[in-house]
Amino acid sequence: MSLMHASTAQAVPGTPGVMRWVLVATLPGIALMSWHFGWGVLANVLVAGGLAMALEALMLRLRGRAIGATLGDHSALVSGVLLGAALPPFAPWWLLLVGVAAAIVVAKHLYGGLGQNLFNPAMVGYALLLIAFPVPMTQWVAPLGLVGPEALSPLEALRQLAGLGPGLDALSGATPLDAFKHKPEGLMAQEFWAGEPLPPGAQAAWRDVALGWLAGGALLLWRRLIDWRIPLALLGSLTLLSGLLYAGDPSQHGSPAFHLFAGAAIFGACFIATDPVSAAAGRRGRWLYGAAIGVLVVVIRTQGAYPDAIAFAVLLMNFAVPLIDHLLPPRPLGRRQRETSP
């Protein structure tokens, strides 16, 4: 793996530097998400990050590796933070523990640790939890805010984290994608939205969070830490395909803007699919990789059983990456484009 990516290696600071920038880039998204959805987001991110560091240290010790240097590269922290941000706020501790364990122990260290994981660790954790614990994984709180009159206090967040809370049934509301997925068959989209199927402010909250992730992605692009091809191809194919569906039948399909801003599309495009280890290595391969994720997301969202599909789409394409790299290998450094065929 490290051999394959050598062509891009010198342009980038070392792993700790990259990971610090990624952590900084998650801040706008996490801040906006906490602002709208409350202390549970911060609890998720901090606990998942901490658990990820602890499990990383444990695995390094079991494998007889130096703990300090590897733990100091922040890569486990990034995986934990991304998983924590993807999970529903006010998740109980055991949900975080199972997810982080799947991410760090199985997806990362059983595959040889940093730089060798074939599957994106955070998305392995997320998909495993979604299959194993569908109920807590689909309970999103309504956007009650961080400090507003209805907001849950930090103490309440801790009680939810400890699994002592009264349950979130009374406070939970569907996500926009989830609600639209369960739209009654005959109902037109306009009528459906006019019926206010969501808690007040939910759509605006989700849009703000997506914009926060977009700001983080822009930061990463500006620092040249992620390849612009992947998010562009992903969001481009997602917009194009959802646009075609929307143009064909606007009464039954979500608009491209809905697909972009109502779910995890931008988060996935900027922070998940761009993971340089589990993404395709070559330029052509990255176009294909990103575009295929976008297509899979729209197909699963509109035809499949799951309202959002970033995790599955990314995992499916992670699984195809070795073959993509085999068929569309990265061009050797220093060669011009035309000379490389056949």
Added chain:
Amino acid sequence: MSDFLLILVSTALVNNFVLVQFLGLCPFMGVSSKLESAFGMAAATTFVLTLSALASHLVYHQLLAPLGLEYLRIIAFILVIAAVVQFTELMVKKTSPLLHQVLGIFLPLITTNCAVLGVALLSVRRESSLIEAGLYGLGAALGFSLVLVLFAALRERLALADVPRPFRGAAIAMISASLMSLAFMGFAGLVQG
């Protein structure tokens, strides 16, 4: 037309024989350590699976059902599959020695691929027409080929990874297969029924 497409998508992705129905695991694990042999196995299996799905459909509906011998279907299908495999090998050997070189050792192996028998038995249970049975076999074969080839490429990369010693070899291959299976659950609900 869209019915036919649905059968293909359903058998190749949603109800993938390897990752969702857990059939045909022996060649999936056994022939996936090299990409080239995986391509050969995929091609040979696609050919035999489609043909044997058609042949067993004919045998069941033209021979067993009229005679009231449905309970003999397992043994009859095994016979049909073995015959199809033998016939394929003979024909390939005569007509295209090159292809025979590529597919050579994989052809006899297919007889023991439980996915082939599984496809024959499941497609009879669906009470489908001959064309649908053929498409069912083709879809199953395409799904099998897809995951076999992807898995082989993945395992070639895995061979270079610094996997902890207790997990090397079959263990990490099984774990990878289970993660792939997890990813394929995302296709659930894509096709009803």
